[in-house]
Amino acid sequence: MTRQPQPLPRVMLEPLVRAALLEDLGRGGDLTTEAVVSAQQATEAFLVARAAGTLAGLDAAALAFQIMDPAVTAEPLKADGEALAPGDSVLRLTGPARAILSAERVALNLVCHLSGIATATAELVAAVRPHPVHVTCTRKTTPGLRALEKYAVRAGGGANHRLGLDDAILIKDNHIALAGGVVEAVTRARARAGHLVKVEVEVDRLDQLEEALGAGPDAVLLDNMRPEQLREAVRIVAGRAVTEASGGITRETIAQVAASGVDVISAGWLTHSAPSLDIGLDVLTG
Known part of the structure; x- marks a missing residue:
């Protein structure tokens, strides 16, 4: 059964996501990506489930990429509350490759952690149905x-x-x-x-x-x-x-x-x- 909670407003999400990005970027930015990836290079990328579970935190993940560079387009392919199977794509990203790689870990930290909570909750809810x-x-x-x-x-x-x-x-x-x-x-x-x-x-x-x-x-x-x-x-x-x-x-x-x-x-x-x-x-x- 799909559970679609009322999304958190951006005014609540943005300070949390910005703080996480700032923590990761530190004082010098993403040294690895800036050294290896051209500033002009664009790419397409997907967030993909590796395990079965329940999705949560997709808006926060998408926002991490867009804060890093507004030129990144983030297209949701699933909704929070939906059940996921291994191999399901949940978010399609297009735009500057540097921004996508630099925001990757923050986005994944958020969506993986929150989806883990949603998955555990869904299991308990099913057990008491x-x-x-x-x-x-x-x-x-x-x-x-x-x-x-x-x-x-x-x-x-x-x-x-x-x-x-x-x-x-x-x-x-x-x-x-x-x-x-x-x-x-x-x-x-x-x-x-x-x-x-x-x-x-x-x-x-x-x-x-x-x-x-x-x-x-x-x-x-x-x-x-x-x-x-x-x-x-x-x-x-x-x-x-x-x-x-x-x-x-x-x-x-x-x-x-x-x-x-x-x-x-x-x-x-x-x-x-x-x-x-x-x-x-x-x-x-x-």
Whole structure:
């Protein structure tokens, strides 16, 4: 099934891609390409999938080539969210050969990393398809790349948890310890939060869950609970709050977790540890 997320606007993409290009070009530019390739040489090239997966980050990859030289034409041949087979071409490039080679690594770093996230997400989403549950990421993202990585999760058919510290309240174990208890922590949060701000509280024991529910959170994060504990937690909550399972989620365990009846399953490794999808650049002789 094709998943086509709303594209990120260029105003968000461009600073990230420019920073990556500047990091790679350093102080002297691409010494190898400038020495070996003529400034007048043009070429045609393709980004090609070497492995099966789900595409994400194509706009960022295309932008890397176009920022390097506006004379480069980048023609998408696939869309983010589409399934890829080995040998599929995803982007056709024409224009100055120097620019295409100089932007190659940045473009591939982005599209391979983001496609890896989308691929891993799509696998988890497929594993829980019989159940009415949402698969989400967390804030465990690469510094500076959160918008792109969370976009890649959406391209894989997943959903996003809070985007940052400022769009929801998530009370974790350290907050509870410093507040003196879960009820006190939730009470303080409720007093501070605006009417549109959701409050979620993390619990790792069923007795703590009963206590937390008494404070009236919008959601409860059931941390590192076994499937049988999750089923009991869902029974206890009985629809009074959104239930989220987190911790120890793998491709092998997620179906059991989903069968417990939780509303949301979050997995931090989707953004911090998903393996890159192998995509390469094939240049035709200019």
